[in-house]
Amino acid sequence: MDHKGRRLRLQKALPAHGLDGLLVTHLPNIRYLCGFTGSAGALLLTQAGSVFFTDGRYTVQARAEVKAAKLVIASKAPLATAAAWLSAHQQGGARRAAPFRVGIESEHMTVAARSLLAGTLPSNFRLRRAPALVEKARMVKDRNEIQCLRSAVILGASLFDRALDVIRPGVREAEVAAEMEYAAHKAGAQEMSFTTIIASGRRSALPHGRASQAAIPGQGFVVCDFGVILSGYCSDMTRTVYVGHPSAQARGVYRAVKQAQQAAVDAVRPGISVGEVDHAARKSLQKSGLAKYFTHSTGHGVGLEIHEAPRVAAGQNEVLQAGMVITIEPGVYVPGKWGLRIEDMVVVTERGCEVLTPTSKELVTI
Ligand code: ZN
């Protein structure tokens, strides 16, 4: 991964945002910018270069992972170390006419952490809420990242075969999830992208119904939403199967969701806004009168985090660019009755998009 190039591009952009430095504290952003995969760190970017702060537990790991940046390892928490280092090394006032403006990631910083910074830094420093610069850069994936995402998607998709082996009437949802997660770890996944969702019967109407102790009924939809993390990158997919013999109505609503999902996939190309992709799915569901049951957004960016920019939702203006990786996941949910969703991951290409998820979307009955 080109960590140094990513940092240089960001450093160059700081003055345009009225910043002399950016203090990165969100761990996925730290990983993106310097490769550090541990759980405690802070990264300072200034025009002069980058400084990475961590604690003694990560001495060996930080030296191995973080290249071309200055390393400061102390016994204190990384943020406290960063504040002390800034105070000692980045003099404002006395030598500079203007105060030193430090950007913080306000979406990710606690009030306590901000107070610690404000209380430690001398009066010639100013804390500024930085725009989501790193998240913005992370939206467009480079070739290496797309390769990582492809591998995660393939491993993730293999778990659906396991689900099909296990899903039977009377089997508990949690048991299905456990079998899938066991298979994932045996196949080399670092961890699951999120807690596996297996939602059967009436619970299928809960868009984020985590696998429960409920037994799978003899009749109805089972929503399976799952993903793995491989080399730090997340996969995410949903397939809905039918246990028992589906009625014509059940087949009809499945077909409508499948068509809506395809309509949104077909809309994905560079230059179109994510709001328009969302609209394509909703418009398709309007034809069958199901749009009012589609109660969440159409998708989200996915990469080092399971949910990242852009949000593929109504009213969102972000314009798709080649290299963005998003999910397309319309669903319909009739509370207390049934629900279903179909989700793929797609990468935006120069002309349109490529669906990364290899799994068929035909209705599987068990
Ligand atoms: Zn999902």
Ligand code: ZN
């Ligand atoms: Zn998703």
